[in-house]
Amino acid sequence: MVDTATLLAAYDAQMRMPPGAVPAGVTHEHDGPVLRVVGAHVGRVRAPRDIGVTGAALDRLIARQRDYFQARGEGVEWKVRGHDLPTDLPERLVAAGFVAGEPSAVLIGMAEEVAAxxxxxxxxxxxxVSEPADMRRIAEQQTAVWGFDCSWVEDDLTTRVDAGPDEMTILVAEAGGRVVSSAWVIYHSGSDFVALLGGTTLPEWRGRGLYGALLAARAQETAARGFRLLHVDASPESAPILRRRGFQEITTSRHYHWNPPK
Known part of the structure:
Protein backbone atom coordinates (compact mmCIF):
# COMPACT_ATOMS: atom_id res chain seq x y z
CA MET A 1 0.00 0.00 0.00
CA VAL A 2 1.38 3.39 -1.02
CA ASP A 3 1.04 5.91 1.81
CA THR A 4 -0.72 9.22 1.27
CA ALA A 5 2.45 11.28 1.75
CA THR A 6 4.08 9.43 -1.13
CA LEU A 7 0.97 9.86 -3.29
CA LEU A 8 0.83 13.57 -2.51
CA ALA A 9 4.50 14.06 -3.39
CA ALA A 10 3.95 12.28 -6.72
CA TYR A 11 0.84 14.35 -7.38
CA ASP A 12 2.68 17.62 -6.73
CA ALA A 13 5.57 16.56 -8.96
CA GLN A 14 3.48 15.30 -11.88
CA MET A 15 -0.04 16.76 -11.88
CA ARG A 16 0.35 20.51 -11.57
CA MET A 17 0.52 21.49 -15.24
CA PRO A 18 -1.58 20.45 -18.27
CA PRO A 19 -0.11 17.41 -20.02
CA GLY A 20 0.26 16.36 -23.62
CA ALA A 21 -0.70 18.04 -26.86
CA VAL A 22 -2.24 21.51 -26.74
CA PRO A 23 -5.64 21.69 -28.50
CA ALA A 24 -6.02 23.99 -31.49
CA GLY A 25 -6.70 27.58 -30.44
CA VAL A 26 -5.29 27.06 -26.93
CA THR A 27 -1.97 28.53 -25.81
CA HIS A 28 0.10 28.21 -22.65
CA GLU A 29 1.74 31.39 -21.35
CA HIS A 30 4.05 31.63 -18.35
CA ASP A 31 3.96 34.60 -16.02
CA GLY A 32 6.65 34.03 -13.43
CA PRO A 33 5.69 30.93 -11.43
CA VAL A 34 2.20 30.50 -12.90
CA LEU A 35 0.91 29.17 -16.19
CA ARG A 36 -1.98 30.80 -18.04
CA VAL A 37 -4.11 28.53 -20.23
CA VAL A 38 -5.63 30.79 -22.88
CA GLY A 39 -8.17 30.12 -25.60
CA ALA A 40 -10.38 27.50 -23.93
CA HIS A 41 -13.99 28.16 -22.90
CA VAL A 42 -12.62 29.84 -19.77
CA GLY A 43 -9.11 31.00 -18.87
CA ARG A 44 -7.20 28.92 -16.35
CA VAL A 45 -4.28 29.56 -14.02
CA ARG A 46 -2.12 26.68 -12.81
CA ALA A 47 0.72 26.95 -10.31
CA PRO A 48 3.25 24.88 -8.35
CA ARG A 49 2.48 23.96 -4.77
CA ASP A 50 4.54 26.91 -3.50
CA ILE A 51 4.15 29.94 -5.74
CA GLY A 52 7.23 31.45 -4.13
CA VAL A 53 5.93 35.02 -3.80
CA THR A 54 4.05 36.59 -0.92
CA GLY A 55 2.41 39.80 0.18
CA ALA A 56 2.23 42.67 -2.29
CA ALA A 57 4.13 40.71 -4.95
CA LEU A 58 1.50 37.97 -4.81
CA ASP A 59 -1.27 40.55 -5.04
CA ARG A 60 0.32 41.96 -8.19
CA LEU A 61 0.66 38.48 -9.70
CA ILE A 62 -3.02 37.77 -9.04
CA ALA A 63 -4.08 41.15 -10.45
CA ARG A 64 -2.09 40.56 -13.65
CA GLN A 65 -3.95 37.32 -14.32
CA ARG A 66 -7.33 38.92 -13.65
CA ASP A 67 -6.53 41.98 -15.76
CA TYR A 68 -5.14 39.86 -18.61
CA PHE A 69 -8.41 37.96 -18.99
CA GLN A 70 -10.49 41.08 -18.38
CA ALA A 71 -8.79 42.64 -21.40
CA ARG A 72 -9.88 39.60 -23.40
CA GLY A 73 -13.43 39.87 -22.07
CA GLU A 74 -13.12 36.38 -20.57
CA GLY A 75 -13.49 34.74 -17.20
CA VAL A 76 -10.66 32.89 -15.46
CA GLU A 77 -10.41 30.15 -12.83
CA TRP A 78 -7.47 29.64 -10.49
CA LYS A 79 -7.15 26.14 -9.02
CA VAL A 80 -5.89 25.98 -5.44
CA ARG A 81 -5.15 22.83 -3.46
CA GLY A 82 -5.66 22.64 0.28
CA HIS A 83 -1.93 22.31 1.02
CA ASP A 84 -0.74 25.06 -1.33
CA LEU A 85 1.58 27.87 -0.27
CA PRO A 86 1.41 30.62 0.70
CA THR A 87 -1.49 29.73 2.96
CA ASP A 88 -3.17 33.11 2.44
CA LEU A 89 -3.49 32.63 -1.35
CA PRO A 90 -7.26 31.97 -1.13
CA GLU A 91 -7.87 35.13 0.89
CA ARG A 92 -5.83 37.21 -1.56
CA LEU A 93 -7.73 35.75 -4.53
CA VAL A 94 -11.03 36.69 -2.89
CA ALA A 95 -9.71 40.19 -2.15
CA ALA A 96 -8.92 40.52 -5.87
CA GLY A 97 -12.51 39.69 -6.81
CA PHE A 98 -12.32 35.93 -7.29
CA VAL A 99 -15.21 33.83 -5.96
CA ALA A 100 -14.58 30.47 -4.31
CA GLY A 101 -16.30 27.42 -5.77
CA GLU A 102 -17.24 24.32 -3.84
CA PRO A 103 -14.29 22.26 -2.58
CA SER A 104 -13.52 18.82 -4.01
CA ALA A 105 -11.65 15.91 -2.49
CA VAL A 106 -8.49 14.99 -4.40
CA LEU A 107 -8.58 11.19 -4.48
CA ILE A 108 -6.01 8.75 -5.84
CA GLY A 109 -6.67 5.10 -6.70
CA MET A 110 -4.51 2.22 -7.92
CA ALA A 111 -5.48 1.36 -11.49
CA GLU A 112 -4.87 -2.39 -11.18
CA GLU A 113 -6.95 -2.58 -8.00
CA VAL A 114 -9.90 -0.65 -9.47
CA ALA A 115 -9.84 -2.28 -12.92
CA ALA A 116 -12.68 -4.75 -13.48
CA VAL A 129 -16.64 7.38 -28.87
CA SER A 130 -14.59 9.98 -30.73
CA GLU A 131 -16.87 11.43 -33.41
CA PRO A 132 -18.09 15.07 -33.20
CA ALA A 133 -21.74 13.96 -33.19
CA ASP A 134 -21.10 11.95 -30.01
CA MET A 135 -19.34 14.92 -28.41
CA ARG A 136 -22.50 16.93 -29.03
CA ARG A 137 -24.65 14.24 -27.42
CA ILE A 138 -22.35 14.17 -24.38
CA ALA A 139 -22.62 17.97 -24.04
CA GLU A 140 -26.42 17.70 -24.17
CA GLN A 141 -26.39 14.96 -21.53
CA GLN A 142 -24.07 17.00 -19.29
CA THR A 143 -26.38 20.02 -19.65
CA ALA A 144 -29.34 17.87 -18.62
CA VAL A 145 -27.44 16.61 -15.56
CA TRP A 146 -26.13 19.94 -14.31
CA GLY A 147 -29.04 22.18 -15.27
CA PHE A 148 -26.90 24.83 -16.97
CA ASP A 149 -25.36 25.23 -20.41
CA CYS A 150 -22.53 22.74 -20.99
CA SER A 151 -22.40 23.19 -24.76
CA TRP A 152 -18.69 24.10 -24.40
CA VAL A 153 -18.01 20.43 -23.58
CA GLU A 154 -18.59 19.52 -27.25
CA ASP A 155 -15.81 21.80 -28.48
CA ASP A 156 -13.52 20.97 -25.57
CA LEU A 157 -13.69 17.21 -26.18
CA THR A 158 -13.49 17.57 -29.96
CA THR A 159 -10.36 19.73 -29.88
CA ARG A 160 -8.73 17.44 -27.31
CA VAL A 161 -9.36 14.40 -29.52
CA ASP A 162 -8.04 16.25 -32.57
CA ALA A 163 -4.89 17.34 -30.73
CA GLY A 164 -4.07 13.96 -29.20
CA PRO A 165 -6.40 11.08 -30.08
CA ASP A 166 -4.26 8.63 -28.10
CA GLU A 167 -4.19 10.83 -25.01
CA MET A 168 -7.78 10.24 -23.91
CA THR A 169 -10.60 7.71 -23.91
CA ILE A 170 -14.22 8.85 -23.95
CA LEU A 171 -17.01 6.46 -22.90
CA VAL A 172 -20.78 6.69 -23.03
CA ALA A 173 -23.42 4.42 -21.54
CA GLU A 174 -26.48 4.33 -23.79
CA ALA A 175 -30.00 3.07 -23.28
CA GLY A 176 -32.40 3.09 -26.19
CA GLY A 177 -29.92 5.16 -28.18
CA ARG A 178 -29.82 7.87 -25.48
CA VAL A 179 -26.65 8.84 -23.58
CA VAL A 180 -27.52 8.23 -19.95
CA SER A 181 -23.99 8.45 -18.50
CA SER A 182 -20.62 9.68 -19.79
CA ALA A 183 -17.04 9.86 -18.61
CA TRP A 184 -13.54 10.22 -19.99
CA VAL A 185 -9.93 9.71 -18.99
CA ILE A 186 -6.88 11.80 -19.92
CA TYR A 187 -3.51 10.04 -19.94
CA HIS A 188 -0.64 12.11 -18.55
CA SER A 189 2.21 10.92 -20.76
CA GLY A 190 5.51 10.51 -18.93
CA SER A 191 3.79 10.28 -15.55
CA ASP A 192 2.20 7.62 -13.35
CA PHE A 193 -1.19 9.35 -13.50
CA VAL A 194 -4.36 9.59 -15.49
CA ALA A 195 -7.16 12.06 -14.76
CA LEU A 196 -10.73 10.75 -14.57
CA LEU A 197 -13.24 13.38 -15.71
CA GLY A 198 -16.93 13.60 -16.55
CA GLY A 199 -18.53 10.77 -14.63
CA THR A 200 -22.10 12.11 -14.81
CA THR A 201 -25.36 10.17 -14.96
CA LEU A 202 -28.89 11.35 -15.70
CA PRO A 203 -30.88 11.60 -12.44
CA GLU A 204 -33.37 8.89 -13.41
CA TRP A 205 -30.50 6.44 -14.05
CA ARG A 206 -28.61 6.96 -10.81
CA GLY A 207 -28.27 4.17 -8.31
CA ARG A 208 -27.95 1.48 -11.00
CA GLY A 209 -24.17 1.15 -11.03
CA LEU A 210 -23.35 3.23 -14.11
CA TYR A 211 -20.76 5.42 -12.37
CA GLY A 212 -19.02 2.29 -11.08
CA ALA A 213 -19.17 0.61 -14.50
CA LEU A 214 -17.57 3.59 -16.23
CA LEU A 215 -14.97 3.75 -13.47
CA ALA A 216 -14.09 0.06 -13.85
CA ALA A 217 -13.83 0.36 -17.65
CA ARG A 218 -11.57 3.39 -17.46
CA ALA A 219 -9.35 1.72 -14.87
CA GLN A 220 -9.09 -1.34 -17.14
CA GLU A 221 -7.89 0.78 -20.04
CA THR A 222 -5.55 2.73 -17.76
CA ALA A 223 -3.89 -0.42 -16.44
CA ALA A 224 -3.61 -1.85 -19.97
CA ARG A 225 -1.71 1.28 -21.02
CA GLY A 226 0.74 0.93 -18.15
CA PHE A 227 -0.39 3.83 -15.94
CA ARG A 228 -0.55 3.14 -12.19
CA LEU A 229 -2.55 5.92 -10.60
CA LEU A 230 -6.08 7.25 -11.08
CA HIS A 231 -6.73 10.87 -10.09
CA VAL A 232 -10.16 12.39 -9.43
CA ASP A 233 -11.25 15.76 -8.10
CA ALA A 234 -14.34 14.23 -6.50
CA SER A 235 -17.65 15.84 -5.65
CA PRO A 236 -19.41 14.92 -2.39
CA GLU A 237 -21.66 12.61 -4.44
CA SER A 238 -18.89 10.63 -6.13
CA ALA A 239 -16.32 10.61 -3.31
CA PRO A 240 -18.04 7.87 -1.25
CA ILE A 241 -18.21 5.56 -4.29
CA LEU A 242 -14.53 6.09 -4.97
CA ARG A 243 -13.51 5.55 -1.35
CA ARG A 244 -15.35 2.22 -1.33
CA ARG A 245 -13.16 1.21 -4.26
CA GLY A 246 -9.96 1.98 -2.41
CA PHE A 247 -9.28 5.60 -3.41
CA GLN A 248 -7.39 7.64 -0.84
CA GLU A 249 -7.79 11.36 -0.18
CA ILE A 250 -4.49 13.24 -0.38
CA THR A 251 -5.69 16.86 -0.29
CA THR A 252 -8.57 19.07 -1.41
CA SER A 253 -8.96 21.36 -4.41
CA ARG A 254 -11.02 24.45 -5.05
CA HIS A 255 -11.54 26.67 -8.07
CA TYR A 256 -11.59 30.42 -7.58
CA HIS A 257 -13.52 32.11 -10.40
CA TRP A 258 -13.40 35.64 -11.73
CA ASN A 259 -15.77 36.90 -14.44
CA PRO A 260 -15.64 40.27 -16.20
CA PRO A 261 -18.31 42.78 -15.20
CA LYS A 262 -21.41 42.73 -17.38
Missing amino acids: EPVLPDGVVLRQ
Missing part, protein backbone atom coordinates in the same frame (compact mmCIF):
# COMPACT_ATOMS: atom_id res chain seq x y z
CA GLU A 117 -15.08 -5.90 -16.13
CA PRO A 118 -17.88 -3.29 -16.11
CA VAL A 119 -21.27 -4.57 -14.95
CA LEU A 120 -24.14 -2.79 -16.72
CA PRO A 121 -27.90 -2.79 -16.14
CA ASP A 122 -30.08 -4.61 -18.66
CA GLY A 123 -30.54 -2.61 -21.85
CA VAL A 124 -27.46 -0.43 -21.34
CA VAL A 125 -24.53 -0.53 -23.76
CA LEU A 126 -21.05 0.89 -23.08
CA ARG A 127 -19.33 2.44 -26.08
CA GLN A 128 -16.07 4.28 -26.73
Whole structure:
Protein backbone atom coordinates (compact mmCIF):
# COMPACT_ATOMS: atom_id res chain seq x y z
CA MET A 1 0.00 0.00 0.00
CA VAL A 2 1.38 3.39 -1.02
CA ASP A 3 1.04 5.91 1.81
CA THR A 4 -0.72 9.22 1.27
CA ALA A 5 2.45 11.28 1.75
CA THR A 6 4.08 9.43 -1.13
CA LEU A 7 0.97 9.86 -3.29
CA LEU A 8 0.83 13.57 -2.51
CA ALA A 9 4.50 14.06 -3.39
CA ALA A 10 3.95 12.28 -6.72
CA TYR A 11 0.84 14.35 -7.38
CA ASP A 12 2.68 17.62 -6.73
CA ALA A 13 5.57 16.56 -8.96
CA GLN A 14 3.48 15.30 -11.88
CA MET A 15 -0.04 16.76 -11.88
CA ARG A 16 0.35 20.51 -11.57
CA MET A 17 0.52 21.49 -15.24
CA PRO A 18 -1.58 20.45 -18.27
CA PRO A 19 -0.11 17.41 -20.02
CA GLY A 20 0.26 16.36 -23.62
CA ALA A 21 -0.70 18.04 -26.86
CA VAL A 22 -2.24 21.51 -26.74
CA PRO A 23 -5.64 21.69 -28.50
CA ALA A 24 -6.02 23.99 -31.49
CA GLY A 25 -6.70 27.58 -30.44
CA VAL A 26 -5.29 27.06 -26.93
CA THR A 27 -1.97 28.53 -25.81
CA HIS A 28 0.10 28.21 -22.65
CA GLU A 29 1.74 31.39 -21.35
CA HIS A 30 4.05 31.63 -18.35
CA ASP A 31 3.96 34.60 -16.02
CA GLY A 32 6.65 34.03 -13.43
CA PRO A 33 5.69 30.93 -11.43
CA VAL A 34 2.20 30.50 -12.90
CA LEU A 35 0.91 29.17 -16.19
CA ARG A 36 -1.98 30.80 -18.04
CA VAL A 37 -4.11 28.53 -20.23
CA VAL A 38 -5.63 30.79 -22.88
CA GLY A 39 -8.17 30.12 -25.60
CA ALA A 40 -10.38 27.50 -23.93
CA HIS A 41 -13.99 28.16 -22.90
CA VAL A 42 -12.62 29.84 -19.77
CA GLY A 43 -9.11 31.00 -18.87
CA ARG A 44 -7.20 28.92 -16.35
CA VAL A 45 -4.28 29.56 -14.02
CA ARG A 46 -2.12 26.68 -12.81
CA ALA A 47 0.72 26.95 -10.31
CA PRO A 48 3.25 24.88 -8.35
CA ARG A 49 2.48 23.96 -4.77
CA ASP A 50 4.54 26.91 -3.50
CA ILE A 51 4.15 29.94 -5.74
CA GLY A 52 7.23 31.45 -4.13
CA VAL A 53 5.93 35.02 -3.80
CA THR A 54 4.05 36.59 -0.92
CA GLY A 55 2.41 39.80 0.18
CA ALA A 56 2.23 42.67 -2.29
CA ALA A 57 4.13 40.71 -4.95
CA LEU A 58 1.50 37.97 -4.81
CA ASP A 59 -1.27 40.55 -5.04
CA ARG A 60 0.32 41.96 -8.19
CA LEU A 61 0.66 38.48 -9.70
CA ILE A 62 -3.02 37.77 -9.04
CA ALA A 63 -4.08 41.15 -10.45
CA ARG A 64 -2.09 40.56 -13.65
CA GLN A 65 -3.95 37.32 -14.32
CA ARG A 66 -7.33 38.92 -13.65
CA ASP A 67 -6.53 41.98 -15.76
CA TYR A 68 -5.14 39.86 -18.61
CA PHE A 69 -8.41 37.96 -18.99
CA GLN A 70 -10.49 41.08 -18.38
CA ALA A 71 -8.79 42.64 -21.40
CA ARG A 72 -9.88 39.60 -23.40
CA GLY A 73 -13.43 39.87 -22.07
CA GLU A 74 -13.12 36.38 -20.57
CA GLY A 75 -13.49 34.74 -17.20
CA VAL A 76 -10.66 32.89 -15.46
CA GLU A 77 -10.41 30.15 -12.83
CA TRP A 78 -7.47 29.64 -10.49
CA LYS A 79 -7.15 26.14 -9.02
CA VAL A 80 -5.89 25.98 -5.44
CA ARG A 81 -5.15 22.83 -3.46
CA GLY A 82 -5.66 22.64 0.28
CA HIS A 83 -1.93 22.31 1.02
CA ASP A 84 -0.74 25.06 -1.33
CA LEU A 85 1.58 27.87 -0.27
CA PRO A 86 1.41 30.62 0.70
CA THR A 87 -1.49 29.73 2.96
CA ASP A 88 -3.17 33.11 2.44
CA LEU A 89 -3.49 32.63 -1.35
CA PRO A 90 -7.26 31.97 -1.13
CA GLU A 91 -7.87 35.13 0.89
CA ARG A 92 -5.83 37.21 -1.56
CA LEU A 93 -7.73 35.75 -4.53
CA VAL A 94 -11.03 36.69 -2.89
CA ALA A 95 -9.71 40.19 -2.15
CA ALA A 96 -8.92 40.52 -5.87
CA GLY A 97 -12.51 39.69 -6.81
CA PHE A 98 -12.32 35.93 -7.29
CA VAL A 99 -15.21 33.83 -5.96
CA ALA A 100 -14.58 30.47 -4.31
CA GLY A 101 -16.30 27.42 -5.77
CA GLU A 102 -17.24 24.32 -3.84
CA PRO A 103 -14.29 22.26 -2.58
CA SER A 104 -13.52 18.82 -4.01
CA ALA A 105 -11.65 15.91 -2.49
CA VAL A 106 -8.49 14.99 -4.40
CA LEU A 107 -8.58 11.19 -4.48
CA ILE A 108 -6.01 8.75 -5.84
CA GLY A 109 -6.67 5.10 -6.70
CA MET A 110 -4.51 2.22 -7.92
CA ALA A 111 -5.48 1.36 -11.49
CA GLU A 112 -4.87 -2.39 -11.18
CA GLU A 113 -6.95 -2.58 -8.00
CA VAL A 114 -9.90 -0.65 -9.47
CA ALA A 115 -9.84 -2.28 -12.92
CA ALA A 116 -12.68 -4.75 -13.48
CA GLU A 117 -15.08 -5.90 -16.13
CA PRO A 118 -17.88 -3.29 -16.11
CA VAL A 119 -21.27 -4.57 -14.95
CA LEU A 120 -24.14 -2.79 -16.72
CA PRO A 121 -27.90 -2.79 -16.14
CA ASP A 122 -30.08 -4.61 -18.66
CA GLY A 123 -30.54 -2.61 -21.85
CA VAL A 124 -27.46 -0.43 -21.34
CA VAL A 125 -24.53 -0.53 -23.76
CA LEU A 126 -21.05 0.89 -23.08
CA ARG A 127 -19.33 2.44 -26.08
CA GLN A 128 -16.07 4.28 -26.73
CA VAL A 129 -16.64 7.38 -28.87
CA SER A 130 -14.59 9.98 -30.73
CA GLU A 131 -16.87 11.43 -33.41
CA PRO A 132 -18.09 15.07 -33.20
CA ALA A 133 -21.74 13.96 -33.19
CA ASP A 134 -21.10 11.95 -30.01
CA MET A 135 -19.34 14.92 -28.41
CA ARG A 136 -22.50 16.93 -29.03
CA ARG A 137 -24.65 14.24 -27.42
CA ILE A 138 -22.35 14.17 -24.38
CA ALA A 139 -22.62 17.97 -24.04
CA GLU A 140 -26.42 17.70 -24.17
CA GLN A 141 -26.39 14.96 -21.53
CA GLN A 142 -24.07 17.00 -19.29
CA THR A 143 -26.38 20.02 -19.65
CA ALA A 144 -29.34 17.87 -18.62
CA VAL A 145 -27.44 16.61 -15.56
CA TRP A 146 -26.13 19.94 -14.31
CA GLY A 147 -29.04 22.18 -15.27
CA PHE A 148 -26.90 24.83 -16.97
CA ASP A 149 -25.36 25.23 -20.41
CA CYS A 150 -22.53 22.74 -20.99
CA SER A 151 -22.40 23.19 -24.76
CA TRP A 152 -18.69 24.10 -24.40
CA VAL A 153 -18.01 20.43 -23.58
CA GLU A 154 -18.59 19.52 -27.25
CA ASP A 155 -15.81 21.80 -28.48
CA ASP A 156 -13.52 20.97 -25.57
CA LEU A 157 -13.69 17.21 -26.18
CA THR A 158 -13.49 17.57 -29.96
CA THR A 159 -10.36 19.73 -29.88
CA ARG A 160 -8.73 17.44 -27.31
CA VAL A 161 -9.36 14.40 -29.52
CA ASP A 162 -8.04 16.25 -32.57
CA ALA A 163 -4.89 17.34 -30.73
CA GLY A 164 -4.07 13.96 -29.20
CA PRO A 165 -6.40 11.08 -30.08
CA ASP A 166 -4.26 8.63 -28.10
CA GLU A 167 -4.19 10.83 -25.01
CA MET A 168 -7.78 10.24 -23.91
CA THR A 169 -10.60 7.71 -23.91
CA ILE A 170 -14.22 8.85 -23.95
CA LEU A 171 -17.01 6.46 -22.90
CA VAL A 172 -20.78 6.69 -23.03
CA ALA A 173 -23.42 4.42 -21.54
CA GLU A 174 -26.48 4.33 -23.79
CA ALA A 175 -30.00 3.07 -23.28
CA GLY A 176 -32.40 3.09 -26.19
CA GLY A 177 -29.92 5.16 -28.18
CA ARG A 178 -29.82 7.87 -25.48
CA VAL A 179 -26.65 8.84 -23.58
CA VAL A 180 -27.52 8.23 -19.95
CA SER A 181 -23.99 8.45 -18.50
CA SER A 182 -20.62 9.68 -19.79
CA ALA A 183 -17.04 9.86 -18.61
CA TRP A 184 -13.54 10.22 -19.99
CA VAL A 185 -9.93 9.71 -18.99
CA ILE A 186 -6.88 11.80 -19.92
CA TYR A 187 -3.51 10.04 -19.94
CA HIS A 188 -0.64 12.11 -18.55
CA SER A 189 2.21 10.92 -20.76
CA GLY A 190 5.51 10.51 -18.93
CA SER A 191 3.79 10.28 -15.55
CA ASP A 192 2.20 7.62 -13.35
CA PHE A 193 -1.19 9.35 -13.50
CA VAL A 194 -4.36 9.59 -15.49
CA ALA A 195 -7.16 12.06 -14.76
CA LEU A 196 -10.73 10.75 -14.57
CA LEU A 197 -13.24 13.38 -15.71
CA GLY A 198 -16.93 13.60 -16.55
CA GLY A 199 -18.53 10.77 -14.63
CA THR A 200 -22.10 12.11 -14.81
CA THR A 201 -25.36 10.17 -14.96
CA LEU A 202 -28.89 11.35 -15.70
CA PRO A 203 -30.88 11.60 -12.44
CA GLU A 204 -33.37 8.89 -13.41
CA TRP A 205 -30.50 6.44 -14.05
CA ARG A 206 -28.61 6.96 -10.81
CA GLY A 207 -28.27 4.17 -8.31
CA ARG A 208 -27.95 1.48 -11.00
CA GLY A 209 -24.17 1.15 -11.03
CA LEU A 210 -23.35 3.23 -14.11
CA TYR A 211 -20.76 5.42 -12.37
CA GLY A 212 -19.02 2.29 -11.08
CA ALA A 213 -19.17 0.61 -14.50
CA LEU A 214 -17.57 3.59 -16.23
CA LEU A 215 -14.97 3.75 -13.47
CA ALA A 216 -14.09 0.06 -13.85
CA ALA A 217 -13.83 0.36 -17.65
CA ARG A 218 -11.57 3.39 -17.46
CA ALA A 219 -9.35 1.72 -14.87
CA GLN A 220 -9.09 -1.34 -17.14
CA GLU A 221 -7.89 0.78 -20.04
CA THR A 222 -5.55 2.73 -17.76
CA ALA A 223 -3.89 -0.42 -16.44
CA ALA A 224 -3.61 -1.85 -19.97
CA ARG A 225 -1.71 1.28 -21.02
CA GLY A 226 0.74 0.93 -18.15
CA PHE A 227 -0.39 3.83 -15.94
CA ARG A 228 -0.55 3.14 -12.19
CA LEU A 229 -2.55 5.92 -10.60
CA LEU A 230 -6.08 7.25 -11.08
CA HIS A 231 -6.73 10.87 -10.09
CA VAL A 232 -10.16 12.39 -9.43
CA ASP A 233 -11.25 15.76 -8.10
CA ALA A 234 -14.34 14.23 -6.50
CA SER A 235 -17.65 15.84 -5.65
CA PRO A 236 -19.41 14.92 -2.39
CA GLU A 237 -21.66 12.61 -4.44
CA SER A 238 -18.89 10.63 -6.13
CA ALA A 239 -16.32 10.61 -3.31
CA PRO A 240 -18.04 7.87 -1.25
CA ILE A 241 -18.21 5.56 -4.29
CA LEU A 242 -14.53 6.09 -4.97
CA ARG A 243 -13.51 5.55 -1.35
CA ARG A 244 -15.35 2.22 -1.33
CA ARG A 245 -13.16 1.21 -4.26
CA GLY A 246 -9.96 1.98 -2.41
CA PHE A 247 -9.28 5.60 -3.41
CA GLN A 248 -7.39 7.64 -0.84
CA GLU A 249 -7.79 11.36 -0.18
CA ILE A 250 -4.49 13.24 -0.38
CA THR A 251 -5.69 16.86 -0.29
CA THR A 252 -8.57 19.07 -1.41
CA SER A 253 -8.96 21.36 -4.41
CA ARG A 254 -11.02 24.45 -5.05
CA HIS A 255 -11.54 26.67 -8.07
CA TYR A 256 -11.59 30.42 -7.58
CA HIS A 257 -13.52 32.11 -10.40
CA TRP A 258 -13.40 35.64 -11.73
CA ASN A 259 -15.77 36.90 -14.44
CA PRO A 260 -15.64 40.27 -16.20
CA PRO A 261 -18.31 42.78 -15.20
CA LYS A 262 -21.41 42.73 -17.38
